[in-house]
Amino acid sequence: xxxxxxxxxxxxxxxxxxxxxxxGYFFESFKAExxxxxxxxxxxxxxxxxxxxxxxxxxxHFQKExxxxxxxxxxxxxKVLDVIVDLRKDSKTFGQSLSIxxxxxxxxxxxxxxxxxxxxxxxETAVFLYRCSNYYNKxxxxxxxxxxxxxxxxxxxxxxxxxxxxNTWPTLEEFKRQTGGL
Numbered sequence: 154x155x156x157x158x159x160x161x162x163x164x165x166x167x168x169x170x171x172x173x174x175x176x177g178y179f180f181e182s183f184k185a186e187x188x189x190x191x192x193x194x195x196x197x198x199x200x201x202x203x204x205x206x207x208x209x210x211x212x213x214h215f216q217k218e219x220x221x222x223x224x225x226x227x228x229x230x231x232k233v234l235d236v237i238v239d240l241r242k243d244s245k246t247f248g249q250s251l252s253i254x255x256x257x258x259x260x261x262x263x264x265x266x267x268x269x270x271x272x273x274x275x276x277e278t279a280v281f282l283y284r285c286s287n288y289y290n291k292x293x294x295x296x297x298x299x300x301x302x303x304x305x306x307x308x309x310x311x312x313x314x315x316x317x318x319x320n321t322w323p324t325l326e327e328f329k330r331q332t333g334g335l
């Protein structure tokens with residue numbers, strides 16, 4: 154497994170070695186020692202899966218302490234634009250976003266430490282899988298407005314399909330005023 158660093162401290166793209174033959178393919182989708190080689194020691198406690206039509210945007214979501222979650226995300230079928238926003242108040246990339254394509258053709262994954270808002274837009278109908286380091290807690294749920302002009306994220310979809318909730322989150326500036334960061 155190849156581990157690529159990103160401009161964000163603690164965020165890594167994992168690209169597995171895929172073995173293909175006439176029967177199909179095989180690859181290791183998770184290997185604890187690969188993350189541990191980067192100093193990441195996580196006890197994964199919950200795994201979630203979603204199915205989304207092309208054009209859907211989900212996010213930008215996070216869990217507040219003491220329920221904050223690190224995530225390991227990947228696409229089983231399809232392709233998404235995965236987006237994170239650094240909400241760690243002491244980070245040099247605080248308030249910045251990063252986008253990366255997760256594609257079932259290359260089977261890449263993204264490790265996201267706690268302290269980030271996370272979302273994705275569906276470029277091709279997708280089954281999305283994510284492991285979490287903490288259990289979901291409704292009272293700890295938070296978010297940032299997906300189309301915040303300050304972030305100016307190019308979600309690469311027109312006429313997005315959204316939940317009502319995702320249209321009601323605060324902007325990044327409002328989040329900063331309310332909390333100062335995570």
